[in-house]
Amino acid sequence: MDPRQAYQMYQKQTFTSKLADLGRLRFMTTLLQSSFPSQVLSHVMFLQSELKSLPSFSRKSLDVPFALFSGRLGKELYDIDTIHKNIWTKLLSGMFLNMPSEFPWDEDISLFLRTITGIFSLHCDDINMARHCLAALLNTAQRFKSVFTTHGYQYILSTILQVYANNQHNIILCEAIQFCVKQFYLLHRIPFILQLFGTVAPLLEARHSKEQPMVSAECLFKLILSLGQTCHDPVNLLGLLVEGRPLQTLDYFYADDPPDMTIIEAMNVCITVVAYAADSLRSIQMLCVLEALVPFYMRHLMKETNRRDSISAAKEELTSIEQLAVSMEALTQSCEPFNRTISASILRSNDTTGSVNKRKTNVLAASKTMVSPTSATLGREQVKEDDDELKVRFMEDTRRIQYEQNVQSAPGHYEFHRPREAFLNIIVEYFVGSKSRFKQLRRMLDPRFQVPELLSTRSHIRIVEILDSFLRTATDDPLSLGSVGLQRYFTDMLPIIDWSVPSKRPALVLLLRKLERMFSRIYKRPSLRCHLDWVSATNLLKGVYFTLTKQNIIAHLPQLNLLVTVCVNLLLADVTSAPGEGLTILQMTSPGISTLMTPPAGFCAVIVRLAAAQIQFLKNDLTLDQGLRGFVNDPSQEKVDTSMLNLMLPLLIRVGTANKDIPKISRMDILYAVSTFLGILIPAKDVSSHLQRSGSITASLTSFSLAGDHTAAACSSITPFIAVLGLKILLTCFSKNLTEEWGMLSTALQEFEVAFHPVGTGGLAFLDLMDFIVTKRPPVFVLLKPFLLMQLSKVAVLTEQEALLQDRLQDKLYGNTHLSPAHTRGNWDMLNDLFQEMKQLRDFSISGKGPEFFGSSHTNRGSKTSAESSLHPDSIKRYKKGDSHC
Numbered sequence: 001m002d003p004r005q006a007y008q009m010y011q012k013q014t015f016t017s018k019l020a021d022l023g024r025l026r027f028m029t030t031l032l033q034s035s036f037p038s039q040v041l042s043h044v045m046f047l048q049s050e051l052k053s054l055p056s057f058s059r060k061s062l063d064v065p066f067a068l069f070s071g072r073l074g075k076e077l078y079d080i081d082t083i084h085k086n087i088w089t090k091l092l093s094g095m096f097l098n099m100p101s102e103f104p105w106d107e108d109i110s111l112f113l114r115t116i117t118g119i120f121s122l123h124c125d126d127i128n129m130a131r132h133c134l135a136a137l138l139n140t141a142q143r144f145k146s147v148f149t150t151h152g153y154q155y156i157l158s159t160i161l162q163v164y165a166n167n168q169h170n171i172i173l174c175e176a177i178q179f180c181v182k183q184f185y186l187l188h189r190i191p192f193i194l195q196l197f198g199t200v201a202p203l204l205e206a207r208h209s210k211e212q213p214m215v216s217a218e219c220l221f222k223l224i225l226s227l228g229q230t231c232h233d234p235v236n237l238l239g240l241l242v243e244g245r246p247l248q249t250l251d252y253f254y255a256d257d258p259p260d261m262t263i264i265e266a267m268n269v270c271i272t273v274v275a276y277a278a279d280s281l282r283s284i285q286m287l288c289v290l291e292a293l294v295p296f297y298m299r300h301l302m303k304e305t306n307r308r309d310s311i312s313a314a315k316e317e318l319t320s321i322e323q324l325a326v327s328m329e330a331l332t333q334s335c336e337p338f339n340r341t342i343s344a345s346i347l348r349s350n351d352t353t354g355s356v357n358k359r360k361t362n363v364l365a366a367s368k369t370m371v372s373p374t375s376a377t378l379g380r381e382q383v384k385e386d387d388d389e390l391k392v393r394f395m396e397d398t399r400r401i402q403y404e405q406n407v408q409s410a411p412g413h414y415e416f417h418r419p420r421e422a423f424l425n426i427i428v429e430y431f432v433g434s435k436s437r438f439k440q441l442r443r444m445l446d447p448r449f450q451v452p453e454l455l456s457t458r459s460h461i462r463i464v465e466i467l468d469s470f471l472r473t474a475t476d477d478p479l480s481l482g483s484v485g486l487q488r489y490f491t492d493m494l495p496i497i498d499w500s501v502p503s504k505r506p507a508l509v510l511l512l513r514k515l516e517r518m519f520s521r522i523y524k525r526p527s528l529r530c531h532l533d534w535v536s537a538t539n540l541l542k543g544v545y546f547t548l549t550k551q552n553i554i555a556h557l558p559q560l561n562l563l564v565t566v567c568v569n570l571l572l573a574d575v576t577s578a579p580g581e582g583l584t585i586l587q588m589t590s591p592g593i594s595t596l597m598t599p600p601a602g603f604c605a606v607i608v609r610l611a612a613a614q615i616q617f618l619k620n621d622l623t624l625d626q627g628l629r630g631f632v633n634d635p636s637q638e639k640v641d642t643s644m645l646n647l648m649l650p651l652l653i654r655v656g657t658a659n660k661d662i663p664k665i666s667r668m669d670i671l672y673a674v675s676t677f678l679g680i681l682i683p684a685k686d687v688s689s690h691l692q693r694s695g696s697i698t699a700s701l702t703s704f705s706l707a708g709d710h711t712a713a714a715c716s717s718i719t720p721f722i723a724v725l726g727l728k729i730l731l732t733c734f735s736k737n738l739t740e741e742w743g744m745l746s747t748a749l750q751e752f753e754v755a756f757h758p759v760g761t762g763g764l765a766f767l768d769l770m771d772f773i774v775t776k777r778p779p780v781f782v783l784l785k786p787f788l789l790m791q792l793s794k795v796a797v798l799t800e801q802e803a804l805l806q807d808r809l810q811d812k813l814y815g816n817t818h819l820s821p822a823h824t825r826g827n828w829d830m831l832n833d834l835f836q837e838m839k840q841l842r843d844f845s846i847s848g849k850g851p852e853f854f855g856s857s858h859t860n861r862g863s864k865t866s867a868e869s870s871l872h873p874d875s876i877k878r879y880k881k882g883d884s885h886c
Contacts, residue, residue, distance in 0.1 A: 275330065
């Protein structure tokens with residue numbers, strides 16, 4: 001048989017079957033309508049028992065042949081199916097109206113109600129069908145008072161909300177649903193609101209799920225907002241109601257209440273439930289609803305004020321924010337149970353990293369594929385991105401979705417994370433939104449008006465205690481540290497709180513103490529770093545940095561100083577010094593494990609900026625010498641190199657960018673840096689003699705302790721290049737601060753090669769520094785040029801790289817070759833090159849390569865960077881010729 005003929009035959013069979021079903025439904029409907037009043041109840045009970053016993057009910061009543069709605073009989077079949085569903089709705093509605101109001105079979109009512117809501121979902125685009133379905137639901141809610149007062153709405157609201165959210169383009173349907181919901185509220189008031197919030201909370205939670213339809217927070221807000229407005233009846237639903245019109249409340253307790261419900265009142269209902277039992281499942285649902293409503297309510301207030309654009313509108317918005325402040329204060333005080341932390345047994349049984357053995361297996365497996373973290377390029381775009389004020393990186397959709405999926409999939413974590421997460425999101429949205437609106441309202445109102453207190457000191461302390469429940473488990477539970485609410489509090493809310501008020505200072509002190517304890521645990525237990533969420537940890541410190549830069553009054557807090565010290569120790573920590581649990585020293589010294597335990601570049605950059613800001617704001621109370629003395633003066637040369645590469649050089653580069661948001665460094669600190677690098681390059685006695693002979697050096701420089709007082713024999717092969725890089729940074733960024741020290745620098749640098757030549761690395765470092773000076777041409781070049789012209793050819797060379805650099809320097813000095821274009825480049829480009837050079841030095845110090853690798857890649861500065869490009873035949877001949885004369 002032809003497939004087309006088979007399709008048409010199947011259409012005819014379905015059409016005939018639908019007609020037969022339609023005839024039986026019409027007969028049952030007519031039977032109920034024409035029965036004597038004394039017989040109606042018995043007929044209804046018989047029909048109810050028969051429908052309940054049918055295996056095909058309610059699947060048969062909701063079956064729709066969508067595949068047959070095309071072709072020759074498609075339109076007729078669709079019309080028959082619509083009439084079929086319409087008669088089912090009338091039949092079930094007639095049954096409900098003839099049942100006793102105290103109907104005892106609750107499960108049967110839910111079965112029949114879901115049939116009506118299913119029909120409404122299938123044919124919601126048909127206004128006539130939607131009208132009859134909504135009218136049937138209204139009649140049922142009015143008929144069965146006791147059922148719908150307790151839990152009846154949960155059978156129908158889920159479908160109504162989903163249809164409303166998925167059909168925002170259908171204005172008539174949306175207005176009909178809003179009017180129907182308003183009538184539900186008039187009937188049962190607060191019980192209906194509680195059931196509405198309890199029904200919509202799981203749908204809001206599943207807004208990123210592919211299995212369950214989505215109900216957006218915006219749709220919920222529009223629906224709740226309509227409860228406080230006058231809704232018109234676009235499809236004449238009241239015309240289909242059987243009992244009294246307009247609808248009145250069924251509970252005399254609410255008889256005197258106004259017919260409208262504002263957003264504030266709806267949120268207060270949620271807060272009341274949370275205050276009654278904050279650690280219950282119903283409380284979690286109410287917090288999820290508040291999390292959805294608060295941000296849209298703040299935007300609604302702003303839009304209304306901007307639309308009316310009047311002083312009265314601004315005063316009304318200010319009044320609404322004050323009312324919201326009272327509600328948020330009550331919510332904060334009601335969340336005392338959230339101070340409790342999750343038990344360690346639950347964490348160990350549900351931790352995403354598993355037990356100690358599983359953690360060790362995961363770490364060892366990850367070490368095989370883990371790539372060593374590298375720093376981002378230091379350019380204009382990168383600095384602008386890093387310093388973009390209060391940008392929340394973790395608010396990306398992918399990160400938020402991943403966090404929510406992890407929380408929902410981890411048993412035992414949902415009850416702990418979800419309420420605290422929702423509470424913090426609510427508070428941050430309210431506080432940040434209100435602060436920004438006060439700045440705009442001040443322009444419309446009197447600029448001298450007093451800003452109301454958004455949160456009391458007691459509330460701030462309560463919030464910090466809730467944050468502590470996350471921080472205490474952050475080292476063992478990655479989900480706690482990755483909490484979006486925790487991150488948003490630090491990056492969005494913490495910097496804009498007025499910590500200059502003495503009464504609020506205890507909350508900040510408590511928070512810094514909790515944060516310092518968390519990083520202390522990470523520092524003392526290196527094994528925790530393997531599965532630590534470094535991005536989230538970076539955001540926490542970034543929030544502290546923003547707070548410090550905006551309110552430098554907190555720089556004097558000893559808790560902040562202790563936090564910075566712990567973070568710097570973590571930055572410079574040696575993972576092999578304190579083996580972690582479950583990992584042997586051999587495993588921790590392997591490249592993969594060491595990479596996992598090393599803080600990434602973003603984390604290190606924030607620590608450097610935090611330390612620089614503290615040094616700047618403390619000024620005379622804390623200098624660069626005092627801040628770095630414990631690290632640079634370490635007797636271990638390896639730790640000196642580490643502290644230089646990971647702390648001091650990045651700090652100078654960050655400060656040297658001269659960005660308006662970057663802290664500035666004092667001249668005394670710059671002189672200390674000069675003395676430090678010169679002390680590394682030249683023995684202390686030589687430096688002292690040069691400083692005494694130089695009349696241009698200030699008395700303050702001689703008062704500094706030579707932090708790099710190490711003999712040439714004690715220095716590692718990479719140390720001279722570190723000091724040379726530090727001098728390059730100083731010459732690039734702080735030339736204006738060294739105008740009185742050019743004579744001293746010139747005198748000291750002339751003895752650099754002599755002091756370090758016996759080691760075999762000083763010559764290459766010296767020539768590399770001279771190449772930079774000749775290429776960049778800072779002011780000290782004028783003083784060094786005669787020395788270079790007379791003495792450069794007499795400097796003994798030991799390696800091929802030194803010979804190549806010496807030849808290139810002579811060519812540049814005598815003008816035999818085209819000068820590298822690097823001298824015309826700006827400080828930003830030079831800083832980018834120096835930043836890349838610092839990264840390369842850091843990699844060489846980790847890999848243990850000799851300085852010849854570093855020198856070979858920088859012998860052609862300003863043009864090509866490969867060693868092969870510098871090995872031209874003429875240079876090799878000159879090297880051999882010069883070698884024969886030595």
